[in-house]
Structures are given as structure tokens and as C-alpha cells.
Amino acid sequence: PTQDELKLLAAKRALDFIQPGMVVGLGSGSTATLFIKLLGEKVQQGLKIRGIASSEDSAKLGASLGIPVVGFTEATETDVTVDGADEVAPGLALIKGGGGKLLREKIVASASKKFIIVADSSKVVKKLGKFKLPIEVIPMAEPLVSERLRALGYPSSIRQAKDGSGNYITDEGNLILDCDPTQIDDPTALAAQLDTMVGVVEHGLFLGMADLVLVAGEDAITEYTP
Ligand code: DER
16 A cells, blocks of 8 residues: 555544544644544534644645644643654654644643554654754744754754745744754653753653554554553
């Protein structure tokens, strides 16, 4: 099967965890998008759920499919959130943010009773870091954060918008620094350094957050739990 077919298999399996009456966290990225489309079909067939989106894109897609999209005023947690990942390592340590939505994704993940990751087998790695670690920064602090990251051994670059219009700007109006790939020996230590670095809004290390990872491989879906 192609990578897209694998993504669809994982997205389909995630639907099994959705029950009527649930508040469902809508992830971002191509695999989560497949899940949102499948969920939209169920809503059109009468499934009663509400969605909380992890990006403007997913909010618009959900609404366009008839999913009632609400915020945390209406519901302070989701029953299930389904999202993608760029890398999945042992202990369900994740790198996310390839799509630039990591801040709201982590906010929704933090408010989820069950955080489910859907991925194709290409995302599974032994160690995090081959994928560039995305870090969301306040624009005026970007030069300071870039320098501090470099001093820590993590050279980075400011993510550019796909349409060539300049820097990519996140849903919250911030910039994203992509750290050069390096094998991350101690994700917990790096996350702690980033969590206390002034000017850093959020980073793409999602550690101890996933409750279930559904990985679609050549001939089956493997389910990983912490
Ligand atoms: O940016 C993100 O965090 C996405 O969820 C990303 O990690 C997965 O995107 P994909 O499903 O398009 O590979």
C-alpha cells in the first residue's frame, strides 16, 4: 500500500474509538485530515459529536463537513483526540509540528482524556531527532532564541511560508524555528531546557502525552501503548 493508503488505514482504525456524545479533538496534518473527513461522513449520517480543533485549517475543514466545532468555553476537555506525528519513538515520545500547528495541537492534547496518534510506519524511529524539531517563538525574541539554541548545539532556521511570501506565521502569529536534525539523546532534558527558554512559546517534543499510537504498516495496524 502507498503511504496515503497506510494513513487512511490508521485514520479508519481511530474512528473505532469515537462514540456518540463525545467531544473529539481534531488534529492537524494530512493523516488527521483523513480522520476528520471520515468523522464528517459519520456526522452527516447522524453521529452526534462536537469537535475542538487544533488549527484554523482543521476548524474550517470540520465545519465544512458539518462537525459542530466548539472551543474550550463549551467543553474543557476532549474525550478523544486524534492527531498525527512526524516521529514516534520508544515510550511514545513524539516529534510533532511538521505542519506548523504544534502549539494548539499540544494545547488540545493536554486537554484530552485519550490522545490517539495515527501514523504510517515511516514515522516510527528508534531515536527522535532525524526530523527537524519545530519550536514556536515570539517574533521579537527569534534572534535571541536562535542564538541560545545554537549555543546549545541546535542550529535552526526560520520556517518559510510555502507560497514564498516570507516567514511562515502560525495561527497565533508567531514564528517557527526548525532545529537542524540531530539525534536527540535526552528528549526530556531538551524539553526542560526549551520549556524554560524565554521567548519560546512551545516546542514539538510531545513526551508522555500519547495514550495510544496506531501505526499502519504493510499488512496490519500496530497499536502502541505507554
Ligand atoms: O504538524 C503536525 O504535528 C502533524 O500532525 C504532523 O506531525 C503529521 O503530519 P502528517 O500526518 O501530514 O504526516
